[in-house]
Amino acid sequence: MSHVEISVITVSYNNLQILIDCIESIYKFNDIGNKLEVIVVDNSPESNIFDYIQQKYTEVKIVKNDNNGFGEANNVGVTFAKGKYLLFLNPDTILIEPIFKFAIDKFEQDKELGGFGVKLVDLKYNRNTSFQYIDKCGFIDNQIIKLCRKLDLFIDGKMCIIGADIFMNKEVFYDCGMFDENIFMYSEEADLARRIKCLKKKMAYFKEKSIIHLEGKTVSNKQIDLERRMESQKYYCGKYGLNFKKMINSQIRYNYFKMIIYKVTHSKKYGICKNNINLMKEFCKEK
Incomplete structure (x- = not known):
């Protein structure tokens, strides 16, 4: 062989x-x-x-x-x-x-x-x-x-x-x-x-x-997926001395920008983006 x-x-x-x-x-x-x-x-x-x-x-x-x-x-x-x-x-x-x-x-x-x-x-x-x-x-x-x-x-x-x-x-x-x-x-x-x-x-x-x-085809629950992403980011930030809340807030601001674009273009992604923002805010409150 x-x-x-x-x-x-x-x-x-x-x-x-x-x-x-x-x-x-x-x-x-x-x-x-x-x-x-x-x-x-x-x-x-x-x-x-x-x-x-x-x-x-x-x-x-x-x-x-x-x-x-x-x-x-x-x-x-x-x-x-x-x-x-x-x-x-x-x-x-x-x-x-x-x-x-x-x-x-x-x-x-x-x-x-x-x-x-x-x-x-x-x-x-x-x-x-x-x-x-x-x-x-x-x-x-x-x-x-x-x-x-x-x-x-x-x-x-x-x-x-x-x-x-x-x-x-x-x-x-x-x-x-x-x-x-x-x-x-x-x-x-x-x-x-x-x-x-x-x-x-x-x-x-x-x-x-x-x-x-095939991006995202193996993800069945978007909410759990986002929560895992944030949990991983929190651990990663702690490991390397990075500001976790600052990183999440940057992502929230970027999602607000995308949400405005989606609203203007009547994209279905508007609702997904809005939900992501709410989840990120809640996650930061809980943690």
Whole structure:
């Protein structure tokens, strides 16, 4: 058996069809043969996904896991990984071109490269969110990051790769302490980027390759999703000495601005935006 070069780690939760589409695309565009392995960590409360994948895809290594968060599940997956390199890949992604040989070449060409991401697009191949600021979240910051995304301008140390697709050197991942398991979901990318930077390793963004990302398709409860996001931000701010309330207030002001635009354009997103503002205000009061 050939030596495994890349281990793809996917964390699943409830949505079987999305996971199937992701797995099928991985094998369809596998350009390194048996140097690739796929590991699924199933956080679902029921066993239907685990049973189906185990029977249907005998080459996939699937692990049943308690739902202790995105980062913890990925850490569990890494303990089973044989590859020199890792790809943390959301189940709501679909590969549309060969990418694994490209990834190996990038790591082999630059020994200082700790990890990277590629361009994320929607089903119509329109640009999706591929990277974001590590900490900034105000109105001006959001306009700047939008421009940077249009220009494919990624600034290492200031920005981090979105968690939907993170290629990592496994040794660097271990050296930086893996994902912080105190973060259930969200902010784990910024936290990881900070620790990789401390190792003096680089994170990069390569626009030459694309992956479809069905943003939000794995989220079933928007309120719980927002609450988890804020809980993670609170922990993250405490970890790095940042002002949590200031960060949330910046997000509230930005949502007010979006709400005005949605009202003028009669967008259905107006109600969602208004609800988000109320939830953020209530969260800050309670905490």
